Amino acid sequence: MPPSSPIDIDRLRAAQLRLDAMGPRLTGTESHRMLVEEVAAELTGLGLEVRRDTQTFERWDLPTSADGLRIDLTDGSVAVSSAFPYSGITGPAGISAPLVLLNTKRPRWSRAKGAIAVIEVPHIDVPRKFLVSEWGPITTDEMVRNPVLSATLLGPKLAKARKAGVLGVIAVWRDIAPDNARGQYLPFTEPYHDIPAVWVAGDDAAKVLAAARTGQKATLVLDATLHPGTTTDTVWAVSPGSSPRETILVITHSDGTNGAEENGHLGLLELARHAVAQPHRRSYVFVLTTGHLRIPAVSKHGQATSTWLEAHPEMWKGEGGQARAVAGIAVEHLGALGDTEDFAAGTYTLDATPEPEVLYATSREVHDIVAPLWRDIGSGDRRIVAPSPVVHFGEGEPLFERKIPTVALVTAPQYLLALRNSDAPTHVDVDAMTKQIQSFRDVLDAFDGTDSAAFGSVVSWSAFAKFSTLLQMMQVLSRAKK
CATH class of the missing domain: 3.40.630.10 (Zn peptidases)
Known part of the structure:
Protein backbone atom coordinates (compact mmCIF):
# COMPACT_ATOMS: atom_id res chain seq x y z
CA MET A 1 0.00 0.00 0.00
CA ASP A 61 -37.29 21.94 21.76
CA LEU A 62 -35.80 23.84 24.68
CA PRO A 63 -37.19 27.26 25.58
CA THR A 64 -35.78 30.02 23.42
CA SER A 65 -35.36 32.57 26.23
CA ALA A 66 -34.15 32.58 29.82
CA ASP A 67 -37.63 33.62 30.92
CA GLY A 68 -38.96 30.35 29.52
CA LEU A 69 -36.90 28.24 31.92
CA ARG A 70 -37.18 29.35 35.54
CA ILE A 71 -38.48 28.71 39.04
CA ASP A 72 -40.24 31.49 40.94
CA LEU A 73 -40.35 31.19 44.73
CA THR A 74 -42.20 33.49 47.11
CA ASP A 75 -39.01 35.48 47.75
CA GLY A 76 -37.74 35.62 44.16
CA SER A 77 -36.53 33.50 41.28
CA VAL A 78 -33.81 30.86 41.27
CA ALA A 79 -31.62 29.86 38.33
CA VAL A 80 -32.31 26.54 36.62
CA SER A 81 -29.19 24.55 35.75
CA SER A 82 -30.87 22.76 32.85
CA ALA A 83 -34.10 21.26 31.66
CA PHE A 84 -34.74 17.52 31.80
CA PRO A 85 -34.82 16.65 28.05
CA TYR A 86 -38.16 15.46 26.70
CA SER A 87 -39.76 15.77 30.14
CA GLY A 88 -42.72 17.99 29.34
CA ILE A 89 -43.95 21.54 28.73
CA THR A 90 -45.71 24.17 30.83
CA GLY A 91 -46.45 26.95 28.39
CA PRO A 92 -45.21 30.51 29.06
CA ALA A 93 -47.27 30.92 32.26
CA GLY A 94 -45.82 27.85 33.90
CA ILE A 95 -47.48 25.77 36.61
CA SER A 96 -48.01 27.05 40.16
CA ALA A 97 -48.36 24.57 43.03
CA PRO A 98 -46.96 23.73 46.46
CA LEU A 99 -43.50 22.18 46.65
CA VAL A 100 -43.31 18.71 48.22
CA LEU A 101 -39.92 17.30 49.23
CA LEU A 102 -39.68 13.55 48.66
CA ASN A 103 -37.39 10.99 50.21
CA THR A 104 -34.36 10.41 48.01
CA LYS A 105 -33.98 6.69 48.66
CA ARG A 106 -37.62 5.59 48.36
CA PRO A 107 -39.70 8.41 46.94
CA ARG A 108 -43.46 8.09 47.35
CA TRP A 109 -44.58 10.07 44.33
CA SER A 110 -48.21 9.98 45.47
CA ARG A 111 -47.26 12.40 48.29
CA ALA A 112 -46.76 15.07 45.62
CA LYS A 113 -50.04 14.51 43.78
CA GLY A 114 -51.27 17.86 42.52
CA ALA A 115 -47.98 19.47 43.55
CA ILE A 116 -44.43 20.03 42.32
CA ALA A 117 -42.13 17.29 43.61
CA VAL A 118 -38.63 18.15 44.78
CA ILE A 119 -36.11 15.33 44.99
CA GLU A 120 -32.36 15.26 45.57
CA VAL A 121 -30.09 13.46 43.11
CA PRO A 122 -26.53 12.71 44.28
CA HIS A 123 -23.68 13.19 41.85
CA ILE A 124 -21.70 10.03 42.57
CA ASP A 125 -18.44 8.24 41.98
CA VAL A 126 -18.93 4.89 40.26
CA PRO A 127 -16.30 2.13 40.39
CA ARG A 128 -14.65 1.89 36.98
CA LYS A 129 -14.87 -1.91 37.10
CA PHE A 130 -18.66 -1.67 36.62
CA LEU A 131 -18.31 0.42 33.47
CA VAL A 132 -15.42 -1.18 31.57
CA SER A 133 -13.41 -4.36 31.79
CA GLU A 134 -9.65 -4.55 31.45
CA TRP A 135 -7.71 -6.75 29.04
CA GLY A 136 -5.07 -6.93 31.75
CA PRO A 137 -5.51 -7.23 35.51
CA ILE A 138 -7.31 -4.45 37.36
CA THR A 139 -4.62 -2.73 39.39
CA THR A 140 -6.59 0.05 41.11
CA ASP A 141 -9.97 0.73 42.67
CA GLU A 142 -10.40 3.68 40.31
CA MET A 143 -13.63 5.66 40.44
CA VAL A 144 -15.39 7.44 37.58
CA ARG A 145 -17.43 10.61 38.00
CA ASN A 146 -19.76 11.88 35.30
CA PRO A 147 -23.18 13.57 35.36
CA VAL A 148 -24.32 11.18 32.62
CA LEU A 149 -24.00 8.31 35.07
CA SER A 150 -25.58 10.13 38.01
CA ALA A 151 -28.56 11.43 36.03
CA THR A 152 -29.17 8.13 34.24
CA LEU A 153 -28.79 5.86 37.26
CA LEU A 154 -30.28 8.06 39.99
CA GLY A 155 -32.38 10.70 38.25
CA PRO A 156 -36.11 11.08 38.99
CA LYS A 157 -38.45 8.48 37.54
CA LEU A 158 -40.78 10.74 35.62
CA ALA A 159 -43.10 7.97 34.43
CA LYS A 160 -43.89 7.10 38.06
CA ALA A 161 -44.29 10.77 38.94
CA ARG A 162 -46.78 11.41 36.14
CA LYS A 163 -48.75 8.26 36.94
CA ALA A 164 -49.04 9.47 40.55
CA GLY A 165 -50.50 12.79 39.44
CA VAL A 166 -47.44 14.96 40.11
CA LEU A 167 -47.61 18.24 38.18
CA GLY A 168 -43.87 18.84 37.80
CA VAL A 169 -40.50 17.79 39.17
CA ILE A 170 -37.47 19.74 40.39
CA ALA A 171 -34.37 17.55 40.59
CA VAL A 172 -31.84 18.99 43.03
CA TRP A 173 -28.23 18.10 42.23
CA ARG A 174 -26.22 17.17 45.31
CA ASP A 175 -22.40 17.21 45.49
CA ILE A 176 -21.89 18.88 42.13
CA ALA A 177 -20.32 22.23 41.27
CA PRO A 178 -22.89 24.62 39.73
CA ASP A 179 -20.73 25.25 36.64
CA ASN A 180 -20.58 21.50 36.06
CA ALA A 181 -24.36 21.20 36.34
CA ARG A 182 -25.00 24.09 33.96
CA GLY A 183 -26.54 23.06 30.65
CA GLN A 184 -26.35 19.30 31.22
CA TYR A 185 -28.67 17.70 28.65
CA LEU A 186 -29.50 14.76 30.86
CA PRO A 187 -30.68 12.10 30.83
CA PHE A 188 -30.81 11.95 27.04
CA THR A 189 -32.08 8.39 26.52
CA GLU A 190 -35.67 8.60 27.80
CA PRO A 191 -39.02 8.83 25.97
CA TYR A 192 -41.27 11.86 26.17
CA HIS A 193 -42.87 11.87 29.63
CA ASP A 194 -45.43 14.72 29.42
CA ILE A 195 -44.42 16.10 32.84
CA PRO A 196 -42.12 19.14 33.08
CA ALA A 197 -38.88 18.62 35.01
CA VAL A 198 -35.76 20.69 35.61
CA TRP A 199 -32.41 20.50 37.42
CA VAL A 200 -31.02 22.98 39.96
CA ALA A 201 -27.66 23.11 41.76
CA GLY A 202 -25.60 25.07 44.27
CA ASP A 203 -27.13 27.98 46.19
CA ASP A 204 -30.24 27.84 44.02
CA ALA A 205 -30.73 24.20 44.97
CA ALA A 206 -30.46 25.14 48.65
CA LYS A 207 -33.18 27.77 48.20
CA VAL A 208 -35.50 25.24 46.54
CA LEU A 209 -34.91 22.70 49.31
CA ALA A 210 -35.61 25.30 51.99
CA ALA A 211 -38.85 26.30 50.25
CA ALA A 212 -39.91 22.68 49.85
CA ARG A 213 -39.31 21.91 53.54
CA THR A 214 -41.89 24.54 54.47
CA GLY A 215 -44.33 23.60 51.70
CA GLN A 216 -44.07 26.94 49.91
CA LYS A 217 -45.85 27.49 46.63
CA ALA A 218 -43.71 27.92 43.51
CA THR A 219 -44.09 28.49 39.81
CA LEU A 220 -42.20 26.21 37.45
CA VAL A 221 -41.78 27.44 33.88
CA LEU A 222 -40.51 25.09 31.17
CA ASP A 223 -41.78 26.74 28.01
CA ALA A 224 -40.54 24.02 25.69
CA THR A 225 -42.28 23.24 22.39
CA LEU A 226 -43.26 20.07 20.53
CA HIS A 227 -42.82 19.62 16.77
Missing part, protein backbone atom coordinates in the same frame (compact mmCIF):
# COMPACT_ATOMS: atom_id res chain seq x y z
CA PRO A 2 1.43 3.45 -0.88
CA PRO A 3 2.32 5.79 1.98
CA SER A 4 -0.54 7.96 3.20
CA SER A 5 -0.54 11.70 2.75
CA PRO A 6 -0.36 13.63 6.03
CA ILE A 7 -3.58 14.81 7.62
CA ASP A 8 -4.19 18.50 7.06
CA ILE A 9 -4.34 19.86 10.61
CA ASP A 10 -5.39 23.31 9.38
CA ARG A 11 -8.39 21.73 7.69
CA LEU A 12 -9.28 19.96 10.94
CA ARG A 13 -8.90 23.16 12.95
CA ALA A 14 -11.15 25.08 10.58
CA ALA A 15 -13.73 22.30 10.62
CA GLN A 16 -13.74 22.23 14.42
CA LEU A 17 -14.20 26.00 14.54
CA ARG A 18 -17.07 25.68 12.08
CA LEU A 19 -18.66 23.06 14.34
CA ASP A 20 -18.24 25.24 17.42
CA ALA A 21 -19.90 28.14 15.60
CA MET A 22 -22.99 26.01 14.98
CA GLY A 23 -23.57 25.51 18.70
CA PRO A 24 -25.64 22.53 19.86
CA ARG A 25 -26.96 20.24 17.14
CA LEU A 26 -29.86 18.54 18.88
CA THR A 27 -31.62 15.89 16.84
CA GLY A 28 -33.80 17.29 14.08
CA THR A 29 -32.97 20.95 14.67
CA GLU A 30 -31.85 23.29 11.88
CA SER A 31 -28.23 23.28 13.03
CA HIS A 32 -28.26 19.48 13.07
CA ARG A 33 -29.77 19.30 9.59
CA MET A 34 -27.17 21.77 8.34
CA LEU A 35 -24.31 19.61 9.63
CA VAL A 36 -25.72 16.46 8.05
CA GLU A 37 -26.03 18.20 4.69
CA GLU A 38 -22.47 19.52 4.89
CA VAL A 39 -21.07 16.05 5.60
CA ALA A 40 -23.20 14.56 2.80
CA ALA A 41 -21.83 17.18 0.38
CA GLU A 42 -18.25 16.39 1.39
CA LEU A 43 -18.77 12.66 0.85
CA THR A 44 -20.31 13.40 -2.54
CA GLY A 45 -17.33 15.61 -3.37
CA LEU A 46 -15.07 12.62 -2.73
CA GLY A 47 -16.89 10.75 -5.47
CA LEU A 48 -18.97 8.57 -3.13
CA GLU A 49 -22.67 7.91 -3.60
CA VAL A 50 -24.50 9.21 -0.54
CA ARG A 51 -27.56 7.26 0.59
CA ARG A 52 -30.14 8.29 3.16
CA ASP A 53 -32.35 6.70 5.77
CA THR A 54 -34.99 9.13 7.06
CA GLN A 55 -36.50 8.94 10.54
CA THR A 56 -39.65 10.81 11.63
CA PHE A 57 -40.33 11.75 15.24
CA GLU A 58 -41.84 14.39 17.52
CA ARG A 59 -39.13 16.87 18.46
CA TRP A 60 -39.06 18.59 21.85
CA PRO A 228 -44.54 16.49 15.41
CA GLY A 229 -43.47 15.16 12.04
CA THR A 230 -39.82 16.22 12.35
CA THR A 231 -37.53 14.33 9.97
CA THR A 232 -33.86 13.57 10.36
CA ASP A 233 -31.47 11.62 8.13
CA THR A 234 -28.77 9.04 8.60
CA VAL A 235 -26.43 9.43 5.62
CA TRP A 236 -24.02 6.75 4.51
CA ALA A 237 -21.70 5.90 1.68
CA VAL A 238 -19.57 2.97 0.50
CA SER A 239 -16.00 3.05 -0.78
CA PRO A 240 -15.89 -0.21 -2.78
CA GLY A 241 -13.09 -2.68 -2.21
CA SER A 242 -11.65 -5.39 -4.44
CA SER A 243 -13.43 -8.00 -2.27
CA PRO A 244 -16.83 -6.35 -1.74
CA ARG A 245 -18.32 -9.36 0.04
CA GLU A 246 -16.42 -8.23 3.13
CA THR A 247 -16.95 -4.83 4.73
CA ILE A 248 -15.49 -2.63 7.45
CA LEU A 249 -18.01 -0.34 9.10
CA VAL A 250 -16.95 3.18 10.11
CA ILE A 251 -19.54 4.72 12.44
CA THR A 252 -20.19 8.03 14.16
CA HIS A 253 -23.24 10.18 14.91
CA SER A 254 -24.20 13.65 13.77
CA ASP A 255 -26.20 15.13 16.66
CA GLY A 256 -24.41 16.66 19.61
CA THR A 257 -24.43 19.16 22.46
CA ASN A 258 -21.06 20.87 22.00
CA GLY A 259 -17.83 20.84 20.00
CA ALA A 260 -16.61 17.53 21.39
CA GLU A 261 -20.01 15.84 21.45
CA GLU A 262 -20.13 15.24 18.57
CA ASN A 263 -17.15 15.85 16.26
CA GLY A 264 -16.66 12.26 15.13
CA HIS A 265 -17.64 13.16 11.57
CA LEU A 266 -14.28 14.96 11.25
CA GLY A 267 -12.57 11.60 11.71
CA LEU A 268 -15.05 9.83 9.45
CA LEU A 269 -14.39 12.28 6.62
CA GLU A 270 -10.60 11.92 7.01
CA LEU A 271 -10.96 8.14 6.80
CA ALA A 272 -13.16 8.55 3.72
CA ARG A 273 -10.50 10.76 2.07
CA HIS A 274 -7.93 8.11 2.89
CA ALA A 275 -10.15 5.38 1.42
CA VAL A 276 -10.76 7.04 -1.96
CA ALA A 277 -7.08 7.90 -2.38
CA GLN A 278 -5.92 4.28 -2.67
CA PRO A 279 -7.22 0.80 -3.43
CA HIS A 280 -8.37 -1.41 -0.54
CA ARG A 281 -9.49 -5.00 -0.19
CA ARG A 282 -12.67 -4.67 1.88
CA SER A 283 -15.49 -2.25 1.13
CA TYR A 284 -15.58 0.56 3.67
CA VAL A 285 -19.05 1.66 4.79
CA PHE A 286 -19.15 5.16 6.28
CA VAL A 287 -22.26 5.76 8.42
CA LEU A 288 -23.20 9.13 9.93
CA THR A 289 -26.00 8.06 12.26
CA THR A 290 -28.78 10.35 13.43
CA GLY A 291 -30.70 10.05 16.67
CA HIS A 292 -27.97 9.47 19.24
CA LEU A 293 -29.61 12.18 21.34
CA ARG A 294 -33.08 10.83 20.59
CA ILE A 295 -32.52 7.08 20.87
CA PRO A 296 -36.08 6.17 22.00
CA ALA A 297 -37.52 7.73 18.84
CA VAL A 298 -35.25 5.99 16.35
CA SER A 299 -34.30 2.67 17.93
CA LYS A 300 -36.25 -0.27 19.31
CA HIS A 301 -33.23 -1.61 21.17
CA GLY A 302 -29.73 -0.27 21.63
CA GLN A 303 -28.01 2.87 20.41
CA ALA A 304 -29.12 4.72 17.27
CA THR A 305 -26.85 2.83 14.84
CA SER A 306 -28.86 -0.32 15.58
CA THR A 307 -31.60 1.11 13.35
CA TRP A 308 -29.24 1.42 10.39
CA LEU A 309 -27.90 -2.10 10.99
CA GLU A 310 -31.41 -3.57 11.05
CA ALA A 311 -32.32 -1.70 7.86
CA HIS A 312 -29.20 -2.82 5.96
CA PRO A 313 -28.25 -6.41 6.81
CA GLU A 314 -26.86 -6.67 3.27
CA MET A 315 -23.93 -4.53 4.39
CA TRP A 316 -22.83 -6.60 7.39
CA LYS A 317 -24.77 -9.75 8.29
CA GLY A 318 -23.13 -12.25 5.93
CA GLU A 319 -26.17 -14.43 5.29
CA GLY A 320 -27.63 -15.54 1.94
CA GLY A 321 -25.39 -13.46 -0.29
CA GLN A 322 -25.11 -10.52 2.07
CA ALA A 323 -21.75 -8.85 2.66
CA ARG A 324 -20.16 -9.65 6.01
CA ALA A 325 -18.64 -7.02 8.29
CA VAL A 326 -15.29 -8.36 9.43
CA ALA A 327 -14.64 -5.37 11.68
CA GLY A 328 -15.90 -1.98 12.76
CA ILE A 329 -14.57 1.41 13.85
CA ALA A 330 -16.60 3.87 15.94
CA VAL A 331 -15.28 7.43 16.18
CA GLU A 332 -16.58 9.80 18.88
CA HIS A 333 -15.41 12.75 21.02
CA LEU A 334 -12.15 13.45 19.22
CA GLY A 335 -9.50 15.51 21.01
CA ALA A 336 -11.59 15.96 24.15
CA LEU A 337 -9.75 17.89 26.85
CA GLY A 338 -10.24 17.16 30.54
CA ASP A 339 -11.94 18.93 33.43
CA THR A 340 -11.54 19.16 37.19
CA GLU A 341 -14.26 19.50 39.82
CA ASP A 342 -14.03 20.35 43.50
CA PHE A 343 -17.67 20.12 44.49
CA ALA A 344 -16.93 20.87 48.15
CA ALA A 345 -15.49 24.22 47.11
CA GLY A 346 -18.08 24.60 44.36
CA THR A 347 -15.45 24.98 41.64
CA TYR A 348 -15.26 23.43 38.20
CA THR A 349 -12.48 24.14 35.68
CA LEU A 350 -11.56 23.05 32.18
CA ASP A 351 -8.09 21.52 31.83
CA ALA A 352 -5.45 22.09 29.17
CA THR A 353 -4.55 18.40 28.98
CA PRO A 354 -6.45 15.68 27.13
CA GLU A 355 -9.06 13.65 28.98
CA PRO A 356 -7.97 10.02 29.50
CA GLU A 357 -9.28 8.07 26.54
CA VAL A 358 -11.94 5.42 26.72
CA LEU A 359 -10.98 3.14 23.83
CA TYR A 360 -12.81 -0.15 23.46
CA ALA A 361 -11.56 -3.28 21.74
CA THR A 362 -14.20 -5.99 21.69
CA SER A 363 -11.86 -8.95 21.23
CA ARG A 364 -8.39 -9.77 22.49
CA GLU A 365 -7.20 -9.94 18.89
CA VAL A 366 -8.54 -6.49 18.08
CA HIS A 367 -6.79 -5.21 21.21
CA ASP A 368 -3.52 -6.70 19.98
CA ILE A 369 -3.94 -5.09 16.54
CA VAL A 370 -4.77 -1.66 17.93
CA ALA A 371 -2.33 -1.43 20.85
CA PRO A 372 0.91 -0.89 18.85
CA LEU A 373 -0.80 1.53 16.44
CA TRP A 374 -2.52 3.85 18.89
CA ARG A 375 -0.61 7.08 19.43
CA ASP A 376 -0.01 8.65 22.83
CA ILE A 377 -1.97 11.93 23.06
CA GLY A 378 -0.55 12.86 26.46
CA SER A 379 -3.61 11.97 28.52
CA GLY A 380 -1.69 9.80 30.95
CA ASP A 381 -3.91 6.78 30.37
CA ARG A 382 -3.60 4.54 27.33
CA ARG A 383 -5.52 1.50 28.49
CA ILE A 384 -7.54 -0.20 25.79
CA VAL A 385 -10.60 -1.64 27.51
CA ALA A 386 -13.33 -4.18 26.92
CA PRO A 387 -17.06 -3.63 27.50
CA SER A 388 -18.22 -4.45 31.01
CA PRO A 389 -20.81 -7.17 31.60
CA VAL A 390 -23.57 -4.54 31.70
CA VAL A 391 -22.66 -1.65 29.39
CA HIS A 392 -20.86 -0.55 26.24
CA PHE A 393 -20.98 3.23 25.86
CA GLY A 394 -21.43 4.98 22.53
CA GLU A 395 -22.42 4.04 19.01
CA GLY A 396 -20.01 1.11 18.94
CA GLU A 397 -22.52 -0.73 21.15
CA PRO A 398 -24.77 -1.98 18.30
CA LEU A 399 -21.72 -3.49 16.58
CA PHE A 400 -20.68 -5.16 19.83
CA GLU A 401 -24.19 -6.57 20.28
CA ARG A 402 -24.00 -8.08 16.78
CA LYS A 403 -20.57 -9.62 17.47
CA ILE A 404 -18.71 -7.43 14.96
CA PRO A 405 -15.10 -7.02 16.18
CA THR A 406 -14.74 -3.30 16.78
CA VAL A 407 -12.51 -0.56 18.11
CA ALA A 408 -14.47 2.40 19.51
CA LEU A 409 -13.35 5.71 20.97
CA VAL A 410 -15.84 7.20 23.44
CA THR A 411 -13.84 9.45 25.79
CA ALA A 412 -16.16 10.99 28.39
CA PRO A 413 -15.26 14.22 30.23
CA GLN A 414 -17.91 15.53 32.61
CA TYR A 415 -18.98 18.30 30.20
CA LEU A 416 -19.68 15.81 27.40
CA LEU A 417 -23.47 16.30 27.42
CA ALA A 418 -23.43 19.95 28.47
CA LEU A 419 -24.99 22.38 26.00
CA ARG A 420 -22.51 25.00 24.89
CA ASN A 421 -23.54 27.88 22.66
CA SER A 422 -21.46 29.26 19.81
CA ASP A 423 -19.96 31.95 22.05
CA ALA A 424 -18.38 29.36 24.37
CA PRO A 425 -14.75 28.46 23.64
CA THR A 426 -14.04 25.06 22.18
CA HIS A 427 -12.62 22.47 24.52
CA VAL A 428 -10.92 20.29 21.94
CA ASP A 429 -7.22 19.78 21.34
CA VAL A 430 -6.80 19.60 17.57
CA ASP A 431 -3.29 18.14 17.90
CA ALA A 432 -4.67 15.28 20.00
CA MET A 433 -7.53 14.89 17.53
CA THR A 434 -5.05 14.62 14.66
CA LYS A 435 -3.13 11.86 16.44
CA GLN A 436 -6.34 9.97 17.11
CA ILE A 437 -7.40 10.20 13.47
CA GLN A 438 -3.95 9.09 12.35
CA SER A 439 -4.29 6.13 14.69
CA PHE A 440 -7.72 5.29 13.28
CA ARG A 441 -6.31 5.50 9.76
CA ASP A 442 -3.55 3.07 10.65
CA VAL A 443 -6.10 0.79 12.30
CA LEU A 444 -8.28 0.90 9.17
CA ASP A 445 -5.29 -0.13 7.02
CA ALA A 446 -4.43 -2.90 9.47
CA PHE A 447 -8.01 -4.15 9.54
CA ASP A 448 -8.07 -4.20 5.75
CA GLY A 449 -4.99 -6.40 5.67
CA THR A 450 -6.05 -8.79 8.46
CA ASP A 451 -7.57 -12.16 7.63
CA SER A 452 -11.13 -12.36 8.88
CA ALA A 453 -10.44 -15.21 11.27
CA ALA A 454 -7.66 -13.21 12.93
CA PHE A 455 -10.09 -10.67 14.43
CA GLY A 456 -11.10 -13.24 17.02
CA SER A 457 -14.45 -13.62 18.72
CA VAL A 458 -16.21 -10.70 20.34
CA VAL A 459 -16.07 -10.93 24.11
CA SER A 460 -19.30 -12.15 25.67
CA TRP A 461 -20.33 -12.38 29.28
CA SER A 462 -22.16 -15.10 31.17
CA ALA A 463 -25.55 -14.47 32.75
CA PHE A 464 -23.88 -14.89 36.14
CA ALA A 465 -21.31 -12.15 35.38
CA LYS A 466 -24.06 -9.78 34.30
CA PHE A 467 -26.20 -10.51 37.35
CA SER A 468 -23.25 -10.22 39.73
CA THR A 469 -22.19 -6.85 38.30
CA LEU A 470 -25.75 -5.50 38.38
CA LEU A 471 -26.15 -6.60 42.00
CA GLN A 472 -22.92 -4.85 43.03
CA MET A 473 -23.99 -1.70 41.17
CA MET A 474 -27.35 -1.70 42.91
CA GLN A 475 -25.62 -1.89 46.27
CA VAL A 476 -23.41 1.10 45.40
CA LEU A 477 -26.41 3.11 44.18
CA SER A 478 -28.43 2.26 47.27
CA ARG A 479 -25.66 3.58 49.50
CA ALA A 480 -25.48 6.78 47.40
CA LYS A 481 -29.16 7.56 48.06
CA LYS A 482 -28.58 8.43 51.69
